[in-house]
Structure formats: structure tokens, C-alpha cells
Amino acid sequence: MTTGRTSSEPSDAGRLSAARPVEGDFLTGLLEDTLRYARERDYTGWDYFDGMSSRLLRAAPVDNKWLNIAVQEGIKRAPVNLRPLFLVEKRQNFKGTALFSMANDTAYDLTGDELYRAEARALADWLIENAAEGYSGFCGGHTHEMQLLDERRGAYVPNAIPTSYAVKALLRAAESTGEERYADVARTATNFVYDELEYRELEGGARIKYQPEYTGEFYTLNCGAIAARMLVDLYDHFGDEELLERSTKLLDYLATKQQPIGGWTYRDPPSASHLSMDNHHNGFIIEGFLRYREVTGSDRHEETIERALEFYRNTLFDPDGAPNWDEDSRFPKDIHAATQGIIVFSMAGDREFARRIVDWV
Template sequence: MTASGAATRPLETPERDGEGRRVTDDEAARALEATLAYAREREYTGWDYFDGMSSRFRRWLPVENKWLNIAVQEGIKRFPVNVRRPMLVEQRQSFKGTALFVMANRAAAERAADEGAPESNRLDAEGYRREADRLSAWLVENRSRGYAGFCGGHQHATQGLDERLPARHPGIVSTGYAVRALLSGSEASGEGTRVPDRFDGLDLDAAGSAEGFAAVAESALPFVFEDLNYRETGETARIDYHASAEPGETTVINANAIGARLLLDLHARRPRPELRERAERILDYVAERQAPIGGWYYTDPPSASHLSMDNHHNGFVLESLLRYREVTGSTRYDETLERGLRFYRETLFEPSGAPNWDETSAYPKDVHAAAEGIVLFSAAGDTAFASRILDWTLSELYAGDGRFRYQKRRFYTKRFTLMRWCQAWMAFALGEYLRARRREESSKD
């Protein structure tokens, strides 16, 4: 049921030939447990997709140059094998990755509670809940400080064409997932909606309970409205991707969708008309940018980015539109959703469940794209296609022992593992798939 009492219905999606094997719930649960165990044994610390600026080799160089930074960063990211160790790239715990691991641990706790006593090398339900709480506290402790509200970002510096962002420079994507993670504890515990109306003087570091974490999540609102330059133009609104002093000229479409979802997640906890209205303004802007073929370019204007209608960013947009319908019960974006999901399934995935890179390129086939597909189709009520993607991923990118490989290229596979990009996303995807299957089975009773 939605917050308004309307039932959430699965989207209509076309039937496709070439169905893969249906992954059993027990198989998915074992994969989730193993993936979390792999991360837990390493304290959720590892290399990341965009972490080349963490190279000690680069920092030892006696010059600071944008193009040198980009060469090192992009070279490490794009090389066919993992050169992070010889390049002395530091391993860190990712802020967004930790948020994903929080939600994956909550899902594992729900599954463990249903299953009873675990195997000797697995946690029980209470163990997973404690792990989720511990990681939630880490998010609070490692937030970006000096901003209007709760927020977070990469734990390493990044170099763009326009600017170099320092470590922990906050953005809406990392913050949006952290808010979801902090709210997940109160959803799991069934605690009510007692959150303060004001956050002046709120001691974020004192948060240690589900209700405390939810209060921290609420404090992200000033960050969105002030630091991300929420601004209205006519009937629509936009925000920036990263905290900045002045509004940016380029708009990142999926980041705006994630920002709208943050508002909806908080509105779902304690309804406020102004949050729904602002979320609608942002989503109206996003919906207006849908291309005739059904997808979204990465930026507005499209020419501002080398990315086109890539896979996982389109998934983020659709997730946010689905969340709007779930929270409000409104059909406001249903036509947009139907076109978008059809494009997502028919163009960005193969009938086998293999993810395509974008609307024109089949490769690389990326584990993050597969994970987001599992999440999105699970949320849309199409667990059959989510299972097909999961089956492909386990066959092509699973190395065993809870470890997922990064990417399948046309003639070779990048077999190394990235803690956020591979492990956190697949743990989250497996958890969301199992939750969707649980809802599906419960509806049959």
C-alpha cells in the first residue's frame, strides 16, 4: 500500500522471448549473505570506481595540473586490469557504498528473521540489524561538515574538466542514498513519525537509535534547498549535483530525480505538502526532458556530457518516478513511466537480462547497470525480469565467495572487484529483490 492508501501496482511491461533460469529465493539469499560477509570481513573498505586521485604516486609528483590529474584518474579507471595497487591507490570506505550496505544488511535481517537459525558462518537477524546500525552511525560520523544540513560525498578527491573537488565534497546522489539508509532503520523497527520540526542545535553525533537516525535524515532538507541551490523556473524546479556557491548552468537529470526522491522519502515519513510540491516541480522538470524514444540523457543540455542515455542513470530516474507513485498514489507520471520502462527494458537490456551500456552500445556490460536493473524491476513489480538479470549476473560476473567482478567487455572481462561499484550495489540489489519476492509471496496468502 502507498502512504495514501492506494495499492501499488506493477507497471505493464512487454513479454520477451529468451527467458533465463529463475533464480530461487534461497540462491539469492545465499548470494546476499556471502556478498555481505565479503564486505564485512574487509570492514567495507576497498577500491572504488573513481578513486585515481587517491594515488600516492600522483600526490608525490611535484606539480599540480588538471590534465595530469585527469590522465591519472581516467587511466586508472579505464585500464584493462586493476593497476590501483602498483599506483598506490588508497583503499577507503565509501560513503554511498556504506549507505547501500546499511540497506542490504536490513534486508538480510528480514530474511534471517524468516529463516530462523543461520549457518555457522552467517549472522542472525539481530546481528544484521546491529551491523546496519553500526554502519548508520558511521554515515553520521563521516558526513560532510560545514553545510546547511546532513550530507555526504566521496571520501576521495575527484578531478573534473571544470574543477577539482576535494574529498567529502557533498552531492545529492551520495546524500540521497544516505538518507534512505538512515530512514530504513525506522521503517524496519516500525517506529512512528516523531521527528523534530526544527534542527537548530540538533546533535547529529548523538544519533544512535532508529528515531535518531531518522532525525539526522530530516536535517538533509536545508542542504538540498540551500547548498544545492533549489530554484524554481515557472512550474518546474532544479537543483545542482554538488554543493556550490552559485547555481550551475548544466543540470544532471538523474541527480535531480534522486533529489526529488529524497523529498518524497521524508514526506512519506511525515507528510508535508511543501515537500510533495517541490518534489513534483523537480520531477516535472525531469519528465519534460524525456527523449522521444523514452530515455533520458545524462545532462541538460545533452551536449554537456560524454554520457548519453546510459543504463544505470536511467534506472535512477525511473526509480524516483516509481517512488512518487508509491508515496502519493497519484498517476501524474504514469505515461512517462510506461514509456521510460519500455525503453529501459527493450533498449538498455537484452532479452537474456544482460545490460547494455546505453541506447547505442551493448558494451561494456557493467555490474552496476545489472544491479540497478534488478533494483528497478523489483520495485516495478516485475521480479521475473529482475531474476533474469540476476541470473545473467551470477553467470557472467560472479567470481564466487561473495565477490562480483566489475565489467564484461566485448573480448575480455575486467575481473577485479570494487567495493562500492560491485559489492555494495549487488548486495543492495539482492536485498531489494528478496524484499520484492517477499511482498509477492505475501500477496498470495
């Protein structure tokens, strides 16, 4: 799948722009190398949870939950890449495309190379063209099925996580291009959150569903934080007070669910998931609170943030920057946790520890 770059857009042959003020910077070079790798593959690849996309599994004469889990988890956990053997196809991921769009914008800001601006715009357009259909606003989901212990999550079913990252990418595209159409599309995602994810107020704040099909008997805590961050991002762009009010209520409710040691379980009640206070989902929650503070300047959740950061750094990371899996287990080491840690500690002003994580990676 391509991003729609045309022959009139910059090619790799002209990618070394004269405007490149940080030529020797290690991190900029690493970013450029990563984007070159992704660009050469049209931003497609394998996914952490893509085992259900195996053509061999789909051809099996039975459709069984435990067989699905065995294949999915076996592929995910194997020390070598089994996906080619299981005929798992590479696909373009909705959330991943949003991240690549923003990464290309960052590369343009750092280097001045027009190639990155063109790539960022093409990827933002892809998000609009490939948004989920039949819902009340802009939204997106994973491009593969997932088999969980308590559910089978369908491909292309939208949820709060990829939607929020796509909104962030479209807002970034609006800022970088000056084209407000990107922001206008992003704003319609509020309809998805309010209607399809059934935003509702309750004692202590508000909560939403992770995806439309959920019945609401449990609450996936990090999705509330990510949705709150999305509303704050939209508020930062549009200045609509309702966006801020609803974001505040989502975060207020999450503050009531913080555990005494400073972290959050994956779901409420905790028994609704085999995950406990795992690393990267706690990072998502802290990022939501930090973004709210950054935009509003409010100290409303300061105590929550202080306790969360102490738990996050001292329990979910080793002193050398290596991420731990959760509050009880050091392994497996998860690259998602590491990258989220870089974001969180950078936002919190602890750049020394953020760089320590970069060096570990």
C-alpha cells in the same frame, strides 16, 4: 576504518541463528556471502573513480589535468587491477556505507540473525558521525577527488547522490530500531537540498544543483530525480506536504526533459557532458518516478513512466538481461547498470526480467 562494533555485539561465531527461514535460498546466501566479505574488510574498498587517490600521482612534481585523467581513467579501465601498483588506498565510501546498512537490515529481515541488525545500526551511526561539516543539513560526498573534463571535484564535497542514499538508510534504521533520532537527522538533509543545492522553481517545475559549487549553467538530470525520491522517502515517513510538493515539482520538470525515444541525457543541455542516455543514470531517474507513484498512488507521471520503461528495457538492456552502456553502445558492461536494473524492474512489477538480470550478473 571500522564501523564501531563492540565486543558485546554479535560476532561471526554466532551468526547462524535459529531463526533462518530461508536457509537454502540462493539469493539470500549470495547476500550473506557478500556482506561477510564486506564485513571482514570493515566495509572499505576501492572505488570506480578512485585513481586520483594514488599516492604516486599525489607525489608527482606537477599537477596537470591531463595527467590526472590519464591515471584515473587508466586505473578505471584497465583489464587488471592496477590500484595496488599505484598505491591507491582503500576507503569507506559514504554512499556505499548507506547501501551496506540497508543490505544488513534486509539480511536481518530474511534470516533473523542479530548480527545483521547490529551491523546495520553501526553503519547508520557511521553515516551520522562522518557527515560533511559546515553545511546547513545532513549530507555527504565521495571520499576521493575526481578529475573530469570540465571540473576537478574535491574529496568530501557533498552532493545530492550519496546524501539521498544516506537519508534512505537512516530512515530504514529508524524503522528497524524504533529510534526516531535517525529519522530526525535524515530530515535535516532537506536544508542541504533547499539551501546548498539551491532548490528553485521555474517554468515546468523545479531543479537543484548537483553539488554546492556548481554555478547552474547546466543541469544534471539524475540528481533531480534522486533528490525527488529522497523527499518522497521523507514524506512517506513524516507526512509533511511540503516535501511532497517539492518532490512533485522536481519530477514534473524532469518529465519535460524526457527525449522522444523515452530516455534522458545525463545533462541539460546534452552538450554539457560526454555522456548521452547512459544506462544507470536513466535507471535512477525511472526509480524516482516509480517511488513517487508507489508512495502517492498517483498516475500523474504514468505516460512518462511507460515511455521510459519501454526505452529502458528495449534499448538499454539485451533480452538476456545484459545491460548496454547507452542507446548506441553495448559496451562496456557496467555492474552498476545491472544492479540498478534489478531495482527498477522489481519496482515496476517485472520480476521476471529483474531475475533475468540477476542470472546475467
